[in-house]
Each structure stands twice: as structure tokens, then as C-alpha cells.
Amino acid sequence: MAGATEGDLVTGGTSQTNAVAAGAVGLAVLLFALALAALFEAITISEPVAGVPVVTLLGLILMALGGAVITFGVGSYLGYVETEPSPSAGLVAATAFSTIWFVIGGLVASQTAGLGSLGSFLVASVVGGGTFALTALPREDIGSTLPAGALTLLTGIVFVTGTIGPSWVWALGFEQQASFTAEFVIPVLTLLCALISGWAAAKAYGGFGARGRHIGAYVLVYVNAGAIIGVLFVLIAFTTLRGVPGLLTGFEFGPGVGPEVGLFGVSVALPFSLPFVMNGAALLNDFQGVLPAIVGTVWLVIGAVVFAVPLGVGAAIFLTEYAERGRLTQAVEVATNGLWSTPSIVFGLFGFAFLVPRFGGNKSLISGMLTLGFMLLPLVLITSREAILAVPDEYRDASAALGVSKWQTIRSVVIPAALPGVVTGVILGVGRIAGETAPILLTMTGGTFVPGGQTVDVIGGFQFTGAPPFVANPELLQATTALPFQLYALITAGVGLGDTVANPADFQWATALILLVVVLSFYAIGIGARYYFRRRLQS
Amino acid sequence: MARTSNEAGAGTGRLARRRRQLRDFVDETEPEALVTVGVMAVSLLAALAGFLAVSPLTIVPFVVFLGSAGYGWARHQGLTARVLTFSMMVSTILILLLITVFIFVESLPVIQYESVTVSGITVPGLRLFTQTQWDAVSPPVRYSMIPMIHGTVMVTLIATAIAAPLGIAAALFLSEIAPPVVREVIKPGVEILAGIPSIVYGFIGFTILSPWAADQFRTTGQGTYLFVGIVVGLMALPTVVSVAEDALSSVPESMKSGSLAMGTTDWQTMTSITLPAAFSGVSAAVLLGVGRAIGETMAATVMLRGVPQLTEPLYNVFYGQATLTSLIANNYGEADGLQMDALFVAGVILFITVLVISIGAQYIEWRMRRKFGGDV
Incomplete structure (x- = not known):
């Protein structure tokens, strides 16, 4: 569908008068970037740039932008610019503009003019209602540019005249005190004006009408998509930047510096040493590490997968292959979706009330495993079901036509065909539960710093006993730690952290980074597997 | 009235059909397979009951279940698979029910504690929502x-x-x-x-x-x-x-x-x-x-x-x-x-x-x- 309306015929018709509109869009982009920089404190609004204070600079650009938008709108109305405006800017724009102007009117009346609540409400209603009429009633070129341009112009004037200057503060007068400061208000107002005027300018660039609206809306939608990816990128890049110093503390590279690793009876010293992920925490350690938490997370995930995957896949098989649609299958679907949306902390409470008393009354690794398994179950069921449903019926029919029994068909035709989907779903589900803190908080948490000697060893922990239940595994029945919990404990430990690790902030960020790496590698594998299988299916 | 009796009629009809299906199933299946499936079902239920009752003997019916499932898998794979997948499907509903029951049961004491008598009728848990104080330490202890x-x-x-x-x-x-x-x-x-x-x-x-x-x-x-x-x-x-x-x-x-x-x-x-x-x-x-x-x-x-x-x-x-x-x-x-x-x-x-x-x-x-x- 994309691009269906963008022919050469239309774009070729852009005249040079549209340069004004294009210039306005450019100004809006510039303002957007400046406001973001100010918000993240990359530039300080009180310091001058080339002799002009940043606030004044922002104000001047805002005024230019507002002026350009209004000029274009009026020019189009008077017929100087060739456009195709609709009879009205529409109710959505009118509602949005009147809301903004309602707020402005109310604030000016109550804060600047000092009117009472009734008076300011009246003023606000008049301003808001007037904006609504101004937007909805006249032709689109006036309706969509004047309110936006006026807003931007007004903000610019307020900035230039210093009504809102660098030292401006508005105490809200709440019982729990809070104020708006210039450092927050100026960038946010600039962002808002840039967005609104940018939209109006983009609309003008498209010559209003259906095509103008199309362009205006697309600008907003693209900005939104870009912002989401930008946030993701910033989050990951920031965590990486802050985490790497702590992660690399004590990193050594060279033959024989690493710990001994035994494999098939042959013991080899690794050629590198990364204490943060190879050590536990101990008094005498040169560098503290989080090895027990990493191992704990791995075992948690293994336990949850062993519990939930057979259960979920089996249930999905019965649901899709055997069951006739009826009350029972509907109940299962509702239950699955209900389980999927149940908050993780509720799973934690359930594990605390149901599992902990049944495994020795203490918080234990196995309680954590099962709790996470309960969380993983609906995800596995839903994705497996989708994967099994996606297997074409022809496969089943062909197999049945050969006289193969139902179960044989499922086992040798349906499951292999559905396997890629199931595997992908399981990996993505595992990525989700590996980072969960809330459920294990109540079911398996140990200490903040766990010595390397207490790293769990589930396989070595099995023993047989004389009394029922005959099999015991103290490792499973002990509390241990996991990466997400470790990070939580590091946050809550606060000041006391400095006694154990040399550089608490580095240690925290490094833990966050390791957690992110563990979880996102599950996602990377899952997404990669999906691409691989899809490509193989297509070729 | 007529509608309800109709629905009841439909209900008994469905019940009768189910019963007939079950009878057909029992007739068509080998007795040995039936016994295996029966043992599986009973032992699984017993293991569940044992687990709910916090019994150390839970392991016994569970091992019986594993054994019978293994035997059934070797001899009557289709039927066993069907029964196993069915029990897996039921377990999802069971888990939701267990969550509901257990968190409700645990919350009962405080709901009782926060009861309020309104014009002679005791409404359990009403005070949780009628005042705004949360104080777990100093009296009066209130959980709003x-x-x-x-x-x-x-x-x-x-x-x-x-x-x-x-x-x-x-x-x-x-x-x-x-x-x-x-x-x-x-x-x-x-x-x-x-x-x-x-x-x-x-x-x-x-x-x-x-x-x-x-x-x-x-x-x-x-x-x-x-x-x-x-x-x-x-x-x-x-x-x-x-x-x-x-x-x-x-x-x-x-x-x-x-x-x-x-x-x-x-x-x-x-x-x-x-x-x-x-x-x-x-x-x-x-x-x-x-x-x-x-x-x-x-x-x-x-x-x-x-x-x-x-x-x-x-x-x-x-x-x-x-x-x-x-x-x-x-x-x-x-x-x-x-x-x-x-x-x-x-x-x-x-x-x-x-x-x-x-x-x-x-x-x-x-x-x-x-x-x-x-x-x-």
C-alpha cells in the first residue's frame, strides 16, 4: 500500500513557493534537535552560544517558525500560493488545538492575571472555544496554520522577552512541594511547538487537502517510529557504555592467566581472565564477580524450560489436534490468555503460598524454577498452538491417506513441521523469564553477594535417602541468587555496597549490562532462528 | 421456563452422547490399554492430591504414574499420547484455579480483620477501602x-x-x-x-x-x-x-x-x-x-x-x-x-x-x- 499515491505527476508539481513550507519543516527539525539536546543537558539553556543566550536563540527560531507557518497559511488563503485546501481542518485538529489553547488561557488567567478559579475557567473556555471555532470553521489553510503558528510565535515571544528566562521557576503550591523549572519547561515547550508547527508546515508543504494531511500525518508517524528506535538504541548504548568499565575490571589476556577449566578429564587454563563473570564475591578476592548469579540464572531457566515446554507443547497438541471445539477448549484458551497477562508479582505470591511450603518451607531454587515455569507455560502454549495451526492441513491429509494413525501423523508430520515455530517461541519466552525479578523475589532469593564457592551445582547435588521421598537434592532446596535479583539487591543495598566492592556504581552497571547481554542474546537467537526458518521455508 | 427446560434437554442430550462415546471408547479399546490408562490417571490424581497435602509420599504415586506412562508409551503409544496431552491441557486450567484459590485463601484473615459492621450487617474487608491509613506497626494496625x-x-x-x-x-x-x-x-x-x-x-x-x-x-x-x-x-x-x-x-x-x-x-x-x-x-x-x-x-x-x-x-x-x-x-x-x-x-x-x-x-x-x- 505504501507509495501507492506518490506518483511523479504530483511530486513534480511542487513549486518554489513551497520552499517556505519546506524551510519551516527544516526549522522545526532544528528546534526538535536543540530541544532534545537541552533536555538531555547536552547544551545548557542559561549559557550563551555566540553571544546570544540559548533561550533567546530558541525564542528567535520559534518566532521565525511561527511566522513562516502563519505567512504560508495566510498566503494560501489569499491565493498567493497554489494549494488545494479542504473546507475545514477537521474535528481532530480542532479538538487538539482547542485543548492546548484552553490550558494556555487558563494558566495565563490564573497565574499571570491572578484571576480566581471561576474567572480563569471562563477565560480558558473563551480561548479554547475561540480556537476551536478558528480551527474548525475557516478553510483548512487558515484553520490548521493559524493556531499552530500563533502558539509557536507566542512561545517564541515569551522566551525572547525573558518572561520565561533561565532562572524562571513556578512553584505549584502543592502540600508536597513541587515546581516547574525553566530547565524542564523551556525544552518541553520547544519540543511541543516544533512538533505542532512541523506538522502544520508539512501539511502546508503538501498543499493541504488530502495530500497535505497525508504528509502531515506521515511526518508524525515517522517521528514516532524513529523515537521508539531511538529510545531503544539510547537505552542499550548507555547501559553498555556505563557497564563496560566495571565488566572489564581486572581483565587479563595472555596464556594461562584464566581459571582452570576441566573438560573430559583434560584441564586447560583459559587464555584470558574476566574476573567479573568468573569470580564470586569474597573478602580476599582482588576483584568481585557475579558468577553465582549467572549460574543461578542458567539453572532457573533450565528448570523452567524442563517444566513448561513439555507441558505447553503437549497441551497445544491436544488442543489443536485432538480436541473438538467446545466449552473445555474455550476454557483452556481463556485460562491461557489469563495466565499470560497475570502480573509477575502475583506468580511470586502464588509460589510463596503454594510451592515454598511444599519444598521444605524455605525459599529454594526449585520453587523459583517452577514459578518461572508457570510463567513460561502460557507463552509456550500460545506460540506452539500458532505454530501447529500454521501447518497446512494437506500434510495431515496426505499422511492420513497413507493409512497412518493419528498419533503417528502428529509425531512424524505435524510436530517436525511446527518445530521451528515452537523453538522460536520457546527461546523468546525464555528471554522474557530470564530477566524476571518479581517472581523469584518471593520464592528463591539468597544474599546479595554470594561467594564463588556457593555456586549451585545441581547435577552434583543429587543423593538418595532412606526415607520418602527417597531422592534429595540440597542444592535444589537452597536459596541461591540470580542476575535480576542481584541487580535489585544492589539497588536496594545502597550505601553498604561500598564495603564489599571497590566501585559500587561500576559494579551495578556491569551487572545490568551482563543481565542485558544474557536476556538479549536469547532474543537475538530467537529472532535469528525465525529469520533462518522463514528463509528456508521460502526457498 | 420453556427455554430452561429446553436447555436442560439439550444438556441431557449432550450428556447422553458423551456417555455413548465413552461406552464406544471402552468397547473399542483393548482391556490392557484401558487398565494402563486407568492406572496413569489414578496415580496422577493421587500424586496431585499428595502434593497438595504436602505429603512426603507424593513420590510413590508419581513414580507409579511415570512407570505406567512409560509402559503405555511402549505398548499403546497413540492412546497414551492422547491421555498425556489431555492431562497437560487440563493442567493449564488447574494452574489458574490453584493461583486463584491459594492467593484468595491467604488473603482471608486480613479481609476478616478489616470487617466493618454497617447497620447491623458485617461486611468483610470493607475497611480496606473506606479509610486511607496503612500502618502495620503501631496500633491501630490498619491495612488500607x-x-x-x-x-x-x-x-x-x-x-x-x-x-x-x-x-x-x-x-x-x-x-x-x-x-x-x-x-x-x-x-x-x-x-x-x-x-x-x-x-x-x-x-x-x-x-x-x-x-x-x-x-x-x-x-x-x-x-x-x-x-x-x-x-x-x-x-x-x-x-x-x-x-x-x-x-x-x-x-x-x-x-x-x-x-x-x-x-x-x-x-x-x-x-x-x-x-x-x-x-x-x-x-x-x-x-x-x-x-x-x-x-x-x-x-x-x-x-x-x-x-x-x-x-x-x-x-x-x-x-x-x-x-x-x-x-x-x-x-x-x-x-x-x-x-x-x-x-x-x-x-x-x-x-x-x-x-x-x-x-x-x-x-x-x-x-x-x-x-x-x-x-x-
Whole structure:
């Protein structure tokens, strides 16, 4: 569908008068970037740039932008610019503009003019209602540019005249005190004006009408998509930047510096040493590490997968292959979706009330495993079901036509065909539960710093006993730690952290980074597997 | 009256059919296979009962179950597989039932403790919602849920204000606007956004956003509903995007092409055809996003103050006290007795709210699927 309306015929018709509109869009982009920089404190609004204070600079650009938008709108109305405006800017724009102007009117009346609540409400209603009429009633070129341009112009004037200057503060007068400061208000107002005027300018660039609206809306939608990816990128890049110093503390590279690793009876010293992920925490350690938490997370995930995957896949098989649609299958679907949306902390409470008393009354690794398994179950069921449903019926029919029994068909035709989907779903589900803190908080948490000697060893922990239940595994029945919990404990430990690790902030960020790496590698594998299988299916 | 008897008739008819099916099944199956399946079923039920009763002997019926299942797998694979998968399917319902029962049972004492007598009738648990004091230490000990409900509502409102418009716009972008190459980048990006653990969001919020917000708004101490709401909104965003995108792509292509053939722009087709047609699915997406926001725990726990009280005034978003989820995560450590039960009350409220939202969203989606004539 994309691009269906963008022919050469239309774009070729852009005249040079549209340069004004294009210039306005450019100004809006510039303002957007400046406001973001100010918000993240990359530039300080009180310091001058080339002799002009940043606030004044922002104000001047805002005024230019507002002026350009209004000029274009009026020019189009008077017929100087060739456009195709609709009879009205529409109710959505009118509602949005009147809301903004309602707020402005109310604030000016109550804060600047000092009117009472009734008076300011009246003023606000008049301003808001007037904006609504101004937007909805006249032709689109006036309706969509004047309110936006006026807003931007007004903000610019307020900035230039210093009504809102660098030292401006508005105490809200709440019982729990809070104020708006210039450092927050100026960038946010600039962002808002840039967005609104940018939209109006983009609309003008498209010559209003259906095509103008199309362009205006697309600008907003693209900005939104870009912002989401930008946030993701910033989050990951920031965590990486802050985490790497702590992660690399004590990193050594060279033959024989690493710990001994035994494999098939042959013991080899690794050629590198990364204490943060190879050590536990101990008094005498040169560098503290989080090895027990990493191992704990791995075992948690293994336990949850062993519990939930057979259960979920089996249930999905019965649901899709055997069951006739009826009350029972509907109940299962509702239950699955209900389980999927149940908050993780509720799973934690359930594990605390149901599992902990049944495994020795203490918080234990196995309680954590099962709790996470309960969380993983609906995800596995839903994705497996989708994967099994996606297997074409022809496969089943062909197999049945050969006289193969139902179960044989499922086992040798349906499951292999559905396997890629199931595997992908399981990996993505595992990525989700590996980072969960809330459920294990109540079911398996140990200490903040766990010595390397207490790293769990589930396989070595099995023993047989004389009394029922005959099999015991103290490792499973002990509390241990996991990466997400470790990070939580590091946050809550606060000041006391400095006694154990040399550089608490580095240690925290490094833990966050390791957690992110563990979880996102599950996602990377899952997404990669999906691409691989899809490509193989297509070729 | 006539209708009910009709329904009863249909019910007995179905029952009779079931019974006949069962009899046929018993007649057709070998006796030995029947015995195996019977042993499996009985031992599994016994193991479940033993587990519920905290019996150390649970292992015995469980081993019997494993043994009979192994034998059945070797001799009567088809039947055994069917019975096994059936029991697996039932277990999902069982787990939901167990969650419901156990968190309810645990919350009963405090509901009883907070009973109020209104004009002669004792209403259990009413005081949880009629006064605003949470004090677990000094008498009078009171466990009000009002401050936490207020916090949850504040956070959810802000989060929805962020996640709903941005999520729907992103879903439109992914399903209708984006060129394939861009889509292949942004879709996994949204998925990864969902994958970042909530404690990492919380950690960044705690170390970067909270101090910054306290500085910007000149508040006393750190923790604001505003920024928790924004972070939680970001976390609910992927849910909204993926569900809304499914809804938008389920609108038949013929409807969109029909509109485009009339000479409309892409955007006109979206606003006047695609969005209205997918409206119920998109609202289900927003509902599910709201459910996510309500249940979000760790970010709220580390970013809020953790003091269960109302903000002054009520709409003061610059202070963040506690939500239902953060109450549980903050207090589970030192809580015992009644206070622990009070945490379960918070869990019950969360569970019921989110379950109702989930069922509502499913109903809406079901109606939408029926409208487009897909398989229900």
C-alpha cells in the first residue's frame, strides 16, 4: 500500500513557493534537535552560544517558525500560493488545538492575571472555544496554520522577552512541594511547538487537502517510529557504555592467566581472565564477580524450560489436534490468555503460598524454577498452538491417506513441521523469564553477594535417602541468587555496597549490562532462528 | 421456563452422547490399554492430591504414574499420547484455579480483620477501602488499599497516555506505512524493547531519571508517579504495538484496495477504512497494554518511595508513593502474619483486575474475528 499515491505527476508539481513550507519543516527539525539536546543537558539553556543566550536563540527560531507557518497559511488563503485546501481542518485538529489553547488561557488567567478559579475557567473556555471555532470553521489553510503558528510565535515571544528566562521557576503550591523549572519547561515547550508547527508546515508543504494531511500525518508517524528506535538504541548504548568499565575490571589476556577449566578429564587454563563473570564475591578476592548469579540464572531457566515446554507443547497438541471445539477448549484458551497477562508479582505470591511450603518451607531454587515455569507455560502454549495451526492441513491429509494413525501423523508430520515455530517461541519466552525479578523475589532469593564457592551445582547435588521421598537434592532446596535479583539487591543495598566492592556504581552497571547481554542474546537467537526458518521455508 | 427446560434437554442430550462415546471408547479399546490408562490417571490424581497435602509420599504415586506412562508409551503409544496431552491441557486450567484459590485463601484473615459492621450487617474487608491509613506497626494496625490503588491508577493512566497513542501510531507504521526494509528493522526493535528486563528499566530510572526529576521539579526526595508512568508506558508499548498490528493486518486487503481505487490517499484509507474496521482489535491492544502497566512491578518498586500514603493533593504526579505491585515487592521481606496476608489482598486485587481486562480483551478480539469471517 505504501507509495501507492506518490506518483511523479504530483511530486513534480511542487513549486518554489513551497520552499517556505519546506524551510519551516527544516526549522522545526532544528528546534526538535536543540530541544532534545537541552533536555538531555547536552547544551545548557542559561549559557550563551555566540553571544546570544540559548533561550533567546530558541525564542528567535520559534518566532521565525511561527511566522513562516502563519505567512504560508495566510498566503494560501489569499491565493498567493497554489494549494488545494479542504473546507475545514477537521474535528481532530480542532479538538487538539482547542485543548492546548484552553490550558494556555487558563494558566495565563490564573497565574499571570491572578484571576480566581471561576474567572480563569471562563477565560480558558473563551480561548479554547475561540480556537476551536478558528480551527474548525475557516478553510483548512487558515484553520490548521493559524493556531499552530500563533502558539509557536507566542512561545517564541515569551522566551525572547525573558518572561520565561533561565532562572524562571513556578512553584505549584502543592502540600508536597513541587515546581516547574525553566530547565524542564523551556525544552518541553520547544519540543511541543516544533512538533505542532512541523506538522502544520508539512501539511502546508503538501498543499493541504488530502495530500497535505497525508504528509502531515506521515511526518508524525515517522517521528514516532524513529523515537521508539531511538529510545531503544539510547537505552542499550548507555547501559553498555556505563557497564563496560566495571565488566572489564581486572581483565587479563595472555596464556594461562584464566581459571582452570576441566573438560573430559583434560584441564586447560583459559587464555584470558574476566574476573567479573568468573569470580564470586569474597573478602580476599582482588576483584568481585557475579558468577553465582549467572549460574543461578542458567539453572532457573533450565528448570523452567524442563517444566513448561513439555507441558505447553503437549497441551497445544491436544488442543489443536485432538480436541473438538467446545466449552473445555474455550476454557483452556481463556485460562491461557489469563495466565499470560497475570502480573509477575502475583506468580511470586502464588509460589510463596503454594510451592515454598511444599519444598521444605524455605525459599529454594526449585520453587523459583517452577514459578518461572508457570510463567513460561502460557507463552509456550500460545506460540506452539500458532505454530501447529500454521501447518497446512494437506500434510495431515496426505499422511492420513497413507493409512497412518493419528498419533503417528502428529509425531512424524505435524510436530517436525511446527518445530521451528515452537523453538522460536520457546527461546523468546525464555528471554522474557530470564530477566524476571518479581517472581523469584518471593520464592528463591539468597544474599546479595554470594561467594564463588556457593555456586549451585545441581547435577552434583543429587543423593538418595532412606526415607520418602527417597531422592534429595540440597542444592535444589537452597536459596541461591540470580542476575535480576542481584541487580535489585544492589539497588536496594545502597550505601553498604561500598564495603564489599571497590566501585559500587561500576559494579551495578556491569551487572545490568551482563543481565542485558544474557536476556538479549536469547532474543537475538530467537529472532535469528525465525529469520533462518522463514528463509528456508521460502526457498 | 420453556427455554430452561429446553436447555436442560439439550444438556441431557449432550450428556447422553458423551456417555455413548465413552461406552464406544471402552468397547473399542483393548482391556490392557484401558487398565494402563486407568492406572496413569489414578496415580496422577493421587500424586496431585499428595502434593497438595504436602505429603512426603507424593513420590510413590508419581513414580507409579511415570512407570505406567512409560509402559503405555511402549505398548499403546497413540492412546497414551492422547491421555498425556489431555492431562497437560487440563493442567493449564488447574494452574489458574490453584493461583486463584491459594492467593484468595491467604488473603482471608486480613479481609476478616478489616470487617466493618454497617447497620447491623458485617461486611468483610470493607475497611480496606473506606479509610486511607496503612500502618502495620503501631496500633491501630490498619491495612488500607486506597493509597496503593491510587498509585496504580496514577501510574496506569500516565502509562496508557504514553503507550496507547504511540503504540497505535507505531502499529499503523509497521502494518501499513513502513517499507519492508524498515519494517524488518523496527519490528525486532520493538520486540527487543519488550525483552529488556524490567529491573534494568528500573535501574536506569532509579540512577538517572529519578535524581534528574527530583532536581527539575524541586521535589523533596526522589520518586515521582510521572516518571514511573513514563517508564511503565514504554514497557507496555510493545504489547500495544504487536496486538494492534495484528488487528490492523487482519483487515482484509480487499477493503483497503477498494478504498485506494477510489483515489484516496494512504492516510485517508487508514483513517476511514482500516482504523474503524480494526477498532475493536486496537482497543483490545490498548486494554492488554493497560493490563501490562497495572502488573508492572520492578520499575515501580525501585523508582517509587515505598511509603503507602496518598499524595497531596491527589493529582500531584510529582510524588510517587507506592503501587499495589511495589507494596508486595517492598514488604514481603519483613512481613509476617496479617501484614503478609494484606500483601495477598493486593495480589488478589491485581489478579482480578488483570484477569477481567484479559477476558474483556479476548471477547473484543473474538468479536472482531467473527466480523471478518476468519476462523473463530
